[in-house]
Amino acid sequence: MAKQLEGPILPFLRLDAGTALPKFRQVQDQLRTAILQGHLRAGTRLPASRILCEELGLSRQTLVRVLENLKAEGYLEARQGAGTYVSAALPRRPAKARVAPTEDDAPPRLSRIGAASRGVSAAIGRVEPRPFLPNQPALDRFPFAVWRKCWNAGARSGSAGMGYGDVAGEFVLRQRIAEYLALHRRDPCDPEQIVITPGGHAAFTLAALALADAGDGVWFEDPGPVTTSNLFRTLGLDLCLADVDADGMDVAGAMARHPDARLAFVMPSRHHPLGVTLSLPRRLALLEWARANDAWIIEDDYDSEFRYDGAPLPSIRSIDSHGRVIYAGSFSKALYPGIRIGFLVPPPQLVGTFRNLSGLIHRSVPVETQLALAEFIGGGHFASHLRRMRGLYAERRSAFIDAGQAALAGLAEIECSESGLNALVWLRNGRKDRTVQQDVLDAGLQCYPLSDYTIATARPDALILGYAGVPAERMRPYLDRLAETLSTS
Template identity: 40%
Template sequence: MPASHLNQLIAALPLQRGASEPLFRQLYAAIKLAVLDGRMSPGMQLPPTRDFCRLLAVSRQTVLNAYALLTAEGYLDGAVGRGTFVSREVPAAVAAPATAAPGLLRPLSARGQGVVTAMRQVAFHRGPLRAFRVGMPRIDHFPFDVWNRLEARRRRRPDHQFGYGDPAGYLPLRELLCVYLKASRGVQCTPQQIVITSGSQQALFLLSTILLAPGDAAWMESPGYRGASGPLRAAGARVFPVPVDAQGLDVAYGVAHCPQAKLAYVTPSHQMPLGVSMSLPRRLALLAWAAHNKAWLVEDDYDSEYRYSGAPLASLQSLDRAGCVVYVGTLSKVLFPGLRLGYMVAPPALAEALVQAKAVMDRHTAIVPQMALADFIAEGHFGRHIRRTRDSNAERRDLLVRGLAHELGDQLACGPADSGLELCAYFRGDHDEEAVSRAGLARGIELRPLGHYADPAAGPECATPPGLLLGFAAIPPAEMAHGLQELGRILRGR
């Protein structure tokens, strides 16, 4: 390159004087980019530092510092008395100008593409809270002052437990959860069977990954929780939709049409989204099928704490005698979603494998929140919070049920409403779910169509009457009243 062209190139290097980034770092980045995109080719001699200073009006030390960094990283070669050159070791392929369009970059692997696309159909919360957002607990009811005090106390007393932890989780927390699950859900376990996860979503991904081979069949409730079918598909499983009726998962249908499945995902205590509970005959039939076929059952018990009529139902795991049920729980609905703490209760023979898989994924879940939660439970705050929140949820559930009956009884029929954070409501008239949902967003309310939870590959036997899933736990009374008014206007075409 002629000296005049090189001088023009150097003079044009972008430097922002007065910026927070030092000038030598800016100069380093600009020369590095010029080398990588081929404007400064391998072997090219750069001007002496004094000339470089004059062209850019910077100090010599700025140039020397930039040269030193570039030389250390292998972009420049130089010696006193010989000059400074672009290194000939920079591969020509790297130094050549990039001409490929972004769409022609190397594709993801088939497995990577499966992971990326698996959750595309899952709806995520966006924007401020509004009626009738589903899956949200009442966060303003949580005693954050107590929680912050517990976390601060732990941080003030760091000890050896602040290093790398047990992949299974903080042992005192697992011991406390063991006691709690036995008392509240009838779960039969030891602390060694419990694995703490970063939310139940991580638990579902781990289980899908280590229990299924690509092509294995897995039963999935339809309609059902799309956040569970995502990990199954990401693992390469063949998801087989099984219909749900008033007694829960139709086990006989699954046995008749896909008896060779290796896993079944179920929400037996409170089916998502229909709200029904699996009957005892169905539970026993499901356990018998799994034991006979050496299949796994993943029991997602995502909100069993919030049952408003009678005691919480016993878990499916409490009936398991063949070691085939993995119980998955979350603290997102009991405490707050941002905590990202969940857990698995595995059969003894599977527990160690899950611990090792967890270690591969992220070594262990953050330790301070686990410690704070252990203190939160041990000091009685956990039990008090559940009782207080259950009462609050019941009040808001009653408010929504009464509001639907009074304002929209001619338009909607309520489904089961004895547990959970939301309820389903079926259209009495001829309404398009998606059109109603879009109209709701335009009016500032969230209306989740029941069809969102249906598997697109499911047959007519999995069809659910059109309707909506309406969240109530996090919705203040005034916002709920506003949402009911807007929903009434939409359904009546006003």
């Protein structure tokens, strides 16, 4: 009986009682058109004739006539004991796309945000994973077997994991994150303060929507992450650019130029892409500015887990005594980017707003993934994985520095901070990073040009390279290839 229910649902088959065209012709023409347009592809099995008769209100004799005619025309074929299929001899082609708009077509009417989004790029997920891809963890060392067990353990909750979840995230995961923050980041919080989001980028979006209106200013480090600056622009915020030096964001300069900004977006643990950390005096000055101006700080705890010269630095939130910091974190670098789980820790007075807004925008993050992650953290596997990755990345960082200094001598200067997954390669002899990037891609490697992150402040040309995803024994061959590419650029 189950076999008879196989085959696609065909919603396009409709009988029109108001036309003089016979029923068999209506069904026959609609099936033929669906095959020609690629909606029914070659090799597709049709539903059993009994099912089609019931759904269309046709007699079996009428349907048999339709199928026999289409078989005779070459559109269908019968397979002994298996049913009726779209002929395998037909070309396999996708359904026809709608005709692309021409220059004469009027532009579609969009919202302000929709119109703004057309001018920026969101193609971050389309990057090919080649050697030296920035921000790429060592996916080859991910504990797949342990993760699978954690997933299965979470799935034992049965149908509970298949429904809508709490808009703030599953409480067990929020508990585990709160325990992790208290132990590893020296930043205790109530699990009820935590709001789970589908990734870190979604956390920034939620904070910006909750706390700022179009036209409000946001302090933003220059250079800074492209997707985040594009996000704020799209939301209508005014980017108030802040310089970055060896001590991180120039807070005094930002205060002098943009004292009335509504938000400050900052990466204090490890700035991306320059790799510097925000000094304690500047952290305190930032907190005082936010308190005095009724402003908010979005703290992106970027790459905080991977520091190679000591324990991770405390967060700004851990020294915030006035409730002005919204802490944002994710598991994209610590585990893998596709997990799409981030979180926010807003001050207590904002928790209700963030919960409600998250429910309106995201509804909930997939519950099964949350339960698996909670099991992974609670079982001690997350801490063990971080410990292993710190050792591995420290080894790969050393291999990158040693091999890079030898291979790139005279071509570029390597700068590799004591944290994170990336390094900067400052180009010499007038080489332009955007031009060199294409040559690097042609050589089968990957990099990002620093110029793409720069908004207004001119800086020397450099390439951003990720070393964490490259085995130590492969560093020298890949860097030799990079050197060969630079020598001919």
